Amino acid sequence: xxxxxxxxxxxxxxxxxxxxxxxxxxxxxxxxxxxxxxxxxxxxxxxxxxxxxxxxxxxxxxxxxxxxxxxxxxxxxxxxxxxxxxxxxxxxxxxxxxxxxxxxxxxxxxxxxxxxxxxxxxxxxxxxxxxxxxxxxxxxxxxxxxxxxxxxxxxxxxxxxxxxxxxxxxxxxxxxxxxxxxxxxxxxxxxxxxxxxxxxxxxxxxxxxxxxxxxxxxxxxxxxxxxxxxxxxxxxxxxxxxxxxxxxxxxxxxxxxxxxxxxxxxxxxxxxxxxxxxxxxxxxxxxxxxxxxxxxxxxxxxxxxxxxxxxxxxxxxxxxxxxxxxxxxxxxxxxxxxxxxxxxxxxxxxxxxxxxxxxxxxxxxxxxxxxxxxxxxxxxxxxxxxxxxxxxxxxxxxxxxxxxxxxxxxxxxxx
Numbered sequence: 342x343x344x345x346x347x348x349x350x351x352x353x354x355x356x357x358x359x360x361x362x363x364x365x366x367x368x369x370x371x372x373x374x375x376x377x378x379x380x381x382x383x384x385x386x387x388x389x390x391x392x393x394x395x396x397x398x399x400x401x402x403x404x405x406x407x408x409x410x411x412x413x414x415x416x417x418x419x420x421x422x423x424x425x426x427x428x429x430x431x432x433x434x435x436x437x438x439x440x441x442x443x444x445x446x447x448x449x450x451x452x453x454x455x456x457x458x459x460x461x462x463x464x465x466x467x468x469x470x471x472x473x474x475x476x477x478x479x480x481x482x483x484x485x486x487x488x489x490x491x492x493x494x495x496x497x498x499x500x501x502x503x504x505x506x507x508x509x510x511x512x513x514x515x516x517x518x519x520x521x522x523x524x525x526x527x528x529x530x531x532x533x534x535x536x537x538x539x540x541x542x543x544x545x546x547x548x549x550x551x552x553x554x555x556x557x558x559x560x561x562x563x564x565x566x567x568x569x570x571x572x573x574x575x576x577x578x579x580x581x582x583x584x585x586x587x588x589x590x591x592x593x594x595x596x597x598x599x600x601x602x603x604x605x606x607x608x609x610x611x612x613x614x615x616x617x618x619x620x621x622x623x624x625x626x627x628x629x630x631x632x633x634x635x636x637x638x639x640x641x642x643x644x645x646x647x648x649x650x651x652x653x654x655x656x657x658x659x660x661x662x663x664x665x666x667x668x669x670x671x672x673x674x675x676x677x678x679x680x681x682x683x684x685x686x687x688x689x690x691x692x693x694x695x696x697x698x699x700x701x702x703x704x705x706x707x708x709x710x711x712x713x714x715x716x717x718x719x720x721x722x723x724x725x726x727x728x729x730x731x732x733x734x735x736x737x738x739x740x741x742x743x744x745x746x747x748x749x750x751x752x753x754x755x756x
Contacts, residue, residue: 348481348616355537356474359422359466360485362535365528366429366462367493372501372521373433375583375601379594380514384440388584388715395580396708397449401456402463402701409464410694417539418465423532428458430525437518456701464697467677468689472540484615484674491609491670497521498602505595514594556691557684563745564683565695567676567738572700574731576707577724578639582662585721589646590655600659604666611667615674624679624743628672632736635669636729638662643725669732676739682755683746 381391413421432455439447470482500521504512586592592600618627642661645654677696684692714724749755 346613349485349613351478352482352485353474353537355535356470356482356485358531358534359469360489361531362422362426362528363462363466363486364489364493365525365531366425366459367489368497369430369433369521369525370459371490371494371497371601371605373436373518374580375497375597376501376514376517376594377436378581378584379587380437380518381440382584382587383514384443389712391584392581392708392712392715394448394452396705396712397452398456399576399701399704399708401453401458402460403698403705404453405457405460406464406694406698406701407691409460410691410697413465413468414690415541417541418469419532419535419537419539421461421465422535423529425458425460425462426526426528426532428461429455430522432458433522433525434519437515437522441515460697464690464693467681468693469539471681471689473537480616480619480674480678483678484612487615487670487674487677488609488612491605491612494605495602495609498598498600498605501598502595502602505593505598509595517594556688561684561688561692561695564680564692564742565699567735567742568680568696569699569703570731570735570738572703573707574728574735575700576704577711577731578728580704580708581711581721581724585725586655586658589649589721590658592655600662604663607663607667608670611671612674615671618671619675619678624675624746625740628675628679628743629736629740631668631671632732632739635665635672636732636736638665638668639725639732640729643722643729646720646722672739679743679746683742683749685755 378391378395381394382388386394409421432451435451436448436455439451466486467483470486471479474482501512501517504517504520583594583597586597586600587594638661642658642665645658645661648654680692680696681689711724746755
């Protein structure tokens with residue numbers, strides 16, 4: 342079960358250290374994703390207000406994505422990783438304080454800046470791996486960076502559950518958010534260990550005498566269509582999973598943290614298996630199969646609201662959640678590598694930026710849609726079923742993209 346670990350020993354130490362720094366940022370992210378809606382709910386904010394506030398986090402990423410994508414082309418990326426390691430936990434603390442004092446305008450500002458801080462790590466990291474790691478280790482590097490979210494979720498879930506068992510009244514949502522914001526500064530230690538002369542292949546961007554290559558916009562657009570569809574669906578559901586279990590199945594933060602930790606273990610294990618899965622069955626089978634099974638699991642999860650009055654409903658919901666998480670996330674490293682190879686080397690940075698912009702922009706739109714649906718009295722089941730429909734369409738579009746990828750590869754257009 343764990344023989345695949347040796348695939349990751351080949352990665353350069355600098356790559357490992359950057360991924361470790363990302364882990365600490367993701368630990369802040371994972372904690373806020375699960376606990377922040379509950380904290381705001383306890384402070385008297387309505388579901389609609391929570392949805393609107395969370396939207397501003399993704400608006401911050403959307404605002405900076407394209408500028409960062411242009412800036413990093415032809416430049417060293419280590420300074421951007423440092424910025425993220427400092428600003429993400431710092432603005433996390435600001436968010437908690439603003440909510441505590443109910444400074445509404447400052448909550449919007451803090452969430453906007455907090456989201457923007459993620460872009461300094463989120464956008465450069467895959468181009469950084471592709472630049473500085475050997476080609477045979479690209480899949481392993483991308484899979485490892487994807488797994489940081491899962492490992493962060495494991496650590497966050499276990500620590501929160503442990504603290505909840507010690508004293509749930511003392512270690513409330515507020516103190517947990519503050520604690521993990523402080524822990525987030527741990528990424529700076531690993532950034533100090535990164536000793537690497539970065540490979541910067543985009544020499545043309547540093548030579549003012551040579552014309553800059555224009556991105557292949559049509560190719561990039563075709564590659565990003567499935568991402569847009571999947572991201573829009575995800576924005577309707579993922580930020581509100583903890584509220585679903587709280588409101589529908591009355592699962593508290595401690596119990597949900599345990600479930601989240603187990604899900605994160607499964608996601609991490611699945612993500613680490615990705616290089617071998619891709620080598621054995623290829624994109625064409627692996628991506629559509631894992632995503633289709635995830636859609637079925639989400640439908641089953643959503644429909645537990647129809648019979649939530651029965652005690653068995655919460656157990657079925659948990660099982661479906663534990664299936665959906667690894668299945669959907671396993672496709673992530675493969676779709677990222679597929680996309681980066683599909684658009685080609687000269688389009689990687691701008692594609693990475695656009696991917697982040699799409700995820701954040703679609704989550705902004707989705708968050709506003711959820712706010713409206715909550716205000717109209719839509720139940721969670723309807724919202725989650727809309728997500729399932731979008732996911733199913735996105736899976737179909739990925740299948741068409743894989744077919745086109747194969748054609749371009751045979752024609753020698755993909756290295």
